[in-house]
Amino acid sequence: MRVIKDNHVVEDNWERVDELENDGPLPAGQVIIPFSYWRDNREQLISSGKTVAVCVNGDDETDEVARDLEHFELIALDFPKFTDGRSYSHARLLRERFGYEGEIRAVGDVLQDQLFYMQRCGIDSFQVREDKDINKALGALKGFSVKYQTAADGALPVYRLRGSA
Amino acid sequence: MYQYDNYDQTIVNERVEQFRDQTRRFLAGELTEDEFRPLRLMNGLYIQRYAPMLRVAIPYGLLSSKQMRMLAHIAREYDKDYGHFSTRQNIQYNWLQLERVPDILADLASVEMHAIQTSGNCIRNVTSDHFAGIADDEIEDPRPYAEIIRQWSTFHPEFSFLPRKFKIAVNGAENDRAATQVHDIGVYLVKNEDGEVGFKVLVGGGQGRTPYIGAFIRDFLEKKHLLSYLEAIMRVYNRYGRRDNLFKARIKILVYALGPEKFACLVEEEWEKIKDSALVLDQAEIDRVKTYFTLPDYDPDADKDHGCEEKQKSDKAFRDWVRRNVKGHKAAGYRAVMISLKAPDVPPGDATDKQMDSIADLADQYSASEIVVTHDQNLVLPHVKQGDLYALWQALDKENLATPNIGLLTDMICCPGLDFCQLANAGSIPIAMQINQKFSDLDYLHDIGEIKVKMSGCMNACGHHHVGHIGILGVDKKGVEYYQLTLGGSAENDAAVGDRLGPAIEKEKVAETIGELLQVYVENRIEEERFLDTYRRIGIKPFKERVYATANNTKESNSRGVKAVASH
Ligand code: SF4
Numbered sequence: 051m052r053v054i055k056d057n058h059v060v061e062d063n064w065e066r067v068d069e070l071e072n073d074g075p076l077p078a079g080q081v082i083i084p085f086s087y088w089r090d091n092r093e094q095l096i097s098s099g100k101t102v103a104v105c106v107n108g109d110d111e112t113d114e115v116a117r118d119l120e121h122f123e124l125i126a127l128d129f130p131k132f133t134d135g136r137s138y139s140h141a142r143l144l145r146e147r148f149g150y151e152g153e154i155r156a157v158g159d160v161l162q163d164q165l166f167y168m169q170r171c172g173i174d175s176f177q178v179r180e181d182k183d184i185n186k187a188l189g190a191l192k193g194f195s196v197k198y199q200t201a202a203d204g205a206l207p208v209y210r211l212r213g214s215a
Numbered sequence: 216m217y218q219y220d221n222y223d224q225t226i227v228n229e230r231v232e233q234f235r236d237q238t239r240r241f242l243a244g245e246l247t248e249d250e251f252r253p254l255r256l257m258n259g260l261y262i263q264r265y266a267p268m269l270r271v272a273i274p275y276g277l278l279s280s281k282q283m284r285m286l287a288h289i290a291r292e293y294d295k296d297y298g299h300f301s302t303r304q305n306i307q308y309n310w311l312q313l314e315r316v317p318d319i320l321a322d323l324a325s326v327e328m329h330a331i332q333t334s335g336n337c338i339r340n341v342t343s344d345h346f347a348g349i350a351d352d353e354i355e356d357p358r359p360y361a362e363i364i365r366q367w368s369t370f371h372p373e374f375s376f377l378p379r380k381f382k383i384a385v386n387g388a389e390n391d392r393a394a395t396q397v398h399d400i401g402v403y404l405v406k407n408e409d410g411e412v413g414f415k416v417l418v419g420g421g422q423g424r425t426p427y428i429g430a431f432i433r434d435f436l437e438k439k440h441l442l443s444y445l446e447a448i449m450r451v452y453n454r455y456g457r458r459d460n461l462f463k464a465r466i467k468i469l470v471y472a473l474g475p476e477k478f479a480c481l482v483e484e485e486w487e488k489i490k491d492s493a494l495v496l497d498q499a500e501i502d503r504v505k506t507y508f509t510l511p512d513y514d515p516d517a518d519k520d521h522g523c524e525e526k527q528k529s530d531k532a533f534r535d536w537v538r539r540n541v542k543g544h545k546a547a548g549y550r551a552v553m554i555s556l557k558a559p560d561v562p563p564g565d566a567t568d569k570q571m572d573s574i575a576d577l578a579d580q581y582s583a584s585e586i587v588v589t590h591d592q593n594l595v596l597p598h599v600k601q602g603d604l605y606a607l608w609q610a611l612d613k614e615n616l617a618t619p620n621i622g623l624l625t626d627m628i629c630c631p632g633l634d635f636c637q638l639a640n641a642g643s644i645p646i647a648m649q650i651n652q653k654f655s656d657l658d659y660l661h662d663i664g665e666i667k668v669k670m671s672g673c674m675n676a677c678g679h680h681h682v683g684h685i686g687i688l689g690v691d692k693k694g695v696e697y698y699q700l701t702l703g704g705s706a707e708n709d710a711a712v713g714d715r716l717g718p719a720i721e722k723e724k725v726a727e728t729i730g731e732l733l734q735v736y737v738e739n740r741i742e743e744e745r746f747l748d749t750y751r752r753i754g755i756k757p758f759k760e761r762v763y764a765t766a767n768n769t770k771e772s773n774s775r776g777v778k779a780v781a782s783h
Pocket of ligand 1: 630631632633636637638639640671672673674675676677678
């Protein structure tokens with residue numbers, strides 16, 4: 051599977067597992083498990099010493115995810131529909147408030163015209179919806195050259211730039 | 216007025232190119248209709264009943280004469296020679312071709328205008344008081360803050376896919392002329408006990424199918440915290456606002472489900488964590504933006520010219536116009552002139568290209584090149600010398616722009632309704648016409664005095680019917696247009712949602728029914744009481760009795776009427 055990562059299209063083996071019995075075993079390989087699975091099996095997974103990748107959806111509480119950041123190699127944020135914007139807040143909070151430095155990946159209904167916003171909120175890899183041309187989507191990351199407001203990308207708000215001109 | 220610097224212009228220019236590309240991809244089949252919809256909506260573009268409709272942003276309603284000429288040009292070049300000023304202080308064009316919209320946006324960008332975030336589930340164009348800067352009850356000019364909010368909210372990466380549309384109004388005067396309390400966020404400039412000016416903030420106001428007056432969640436906010444506080448509100452809403460049901464997705468539902476106190480706590484908790492971040496608004500930026508909203512050089516001798524008073528004595532038509540359409544001003548010898556877009560034979564809020572050009576010329580000649588759009592769909596020339604009133608009136612009259620009805624019955628707010636809007640249940644423009652036909656006697660209208668009639672073609676309430684002294688809502692009963700009346704609403708300081716009068720009435724009875732309501736008012740009013748005051752004193756009962764008593768007596772003729780409507 052190909053994803054956009056660090057401004058390139060790259061091959062990637064992480065696989066998202068949606069259907070997972072919450073008391074079933076952890077599948078082998080590079081899998082992204084639902085955050086709810088992590089929550090239900092937390093003690094056991096922590097004592098196994100493995101780092102995992104979790105998929106967080108809009109209903110999950112960011113604070114709860116933030117407790118266990120050291121165990122997460124990757125956090126996928128779900129966009130079930132591209133119009134569902136809750137994960138933008140997750141992303142900013144994970145980066146700006148909780149200082150998560152691992153990979154944050156957008157999964158689900160991820161389309162070219164949202165990438166710019168996602169990136170500004172701190173998402174750094176993108177699993178573009180399969181039927182779309184990922185190379186074209188890559189071009190959209192650039193978006194606007196001016197950003198009025200600050201976000202997880204550390205952009206200074208325009209009023210700070212004006213002040214220093 | 217505000218002028219773009221390089222940053223502002225770059226964003227708008229890049230937006231034109233981005234939308235050009237999105238439109239191209241859609242036309243080439245690379246984007247489905249579903250995928251294109253939110254993109255075009257964020258750019259004010261709807262697909263309407265007959266053609267695409269484009270809503271152009273007029274931030275806080277302020278226009279230069281140059282911009283007004285561009286709006287005229289767009290009406291002429293791309294549309295059927297007119298545009299429609301809306302209750303959002305914006306302008307809408309109803310007959311465009313999709314392929315040409317990128318060119319329109321490029322034309323707009325050349326005069327520092329755009330259509331960014333005029334629709335879609337994002338923070339919409341910020342609205343304000345149409346007398347901002349010139350009102351004598353003003354605490355501080357709200358427009359610099361509205362402009363600062365405009366910039367902060369433009370392409371905000373976190374808040375571009377909200378549960379639902381989001382409207383913010385800023386009012387800077389004692390009197391609320393921005394319908395602030397029926398906005399998702401309402402911001403009032405206020406002075407605290409120490410004489411410091413800051414903001415009082417309310418949330419959760421809104422119209423639509425469940426109307427709410429907003430709840431105050433903060434009595435005083437220092438200016439430097441404006442953006443961090445707004446960001447905290449937005450974040451709580453973005454995370455917890457409902458997304459499962461379109462009709463329950465506005466912030467008002469969240470605020471009232473949690474209770475305003477609980478909501479306020481969540482906001483304060485979030486705000487504590489971000490209030491000292493890069494969101495702090497420096498005084499330098501406030502001062503910079505303020506320098507754009509200075510007043511023109513007023514003529515110190517303007518109040519010495521009394522020619523117009525003489526003219527008023529001799530010319531009744533001019534006198535009527537001054538009485539209704541000329542408003543006070545904080546500078547001696549100056550007036551704010553209302554241009555009525557409610558001539559009897561024209562859909563409320565419409566202006567032709569020719570009218571727009573004339574208004575631009577008149578603004579250059581008489582009003583420091585500035586024009587303001589009001590939320591009740593009229594225009595203001597904000598800086599007119601009293602000595603110029605007569606000449607200005609004559610010029611406006613020639614263009615059918617001097618109907619002396621501001622604040623009167625025929626100064627109705629009216630959404631596009633069934634004539635244009637995809638979502639409409641019933642017509643609203645034909646009802647406006649009906650009312651105009653029945654109430655053509657100016658002296659009668661002046662006698663009735665201030666009354667706000669507001670009309671929507673469906674529950675989305677774009678015509679603000681909930682807050683009309685008389686509200687009219689179009690409903691559909693088995694394919695027949697009916698109208699539900701409400702009484703006693705207000706969007707001002709005494710904001711209230713109107714009460715339902717009773718069962719909906721038939722289409723051809725609307726004006727007649729309003730006549731009956733006015734009769735009850737005239738019989739009961741005390742001295743200078745307005746319709747709304749009388750209503751509040753005597754309650755709904757006498758009105759109800761009059762309307763439905765007559766309705767029952769004329770049942771026979773009614774059934775004929777319904778058939779006539781059905782075949783319409
Ligand atoms: S109130 Fe309804 S009919 Fe009128 S413009 Fe809004 S959506 Fe359309």
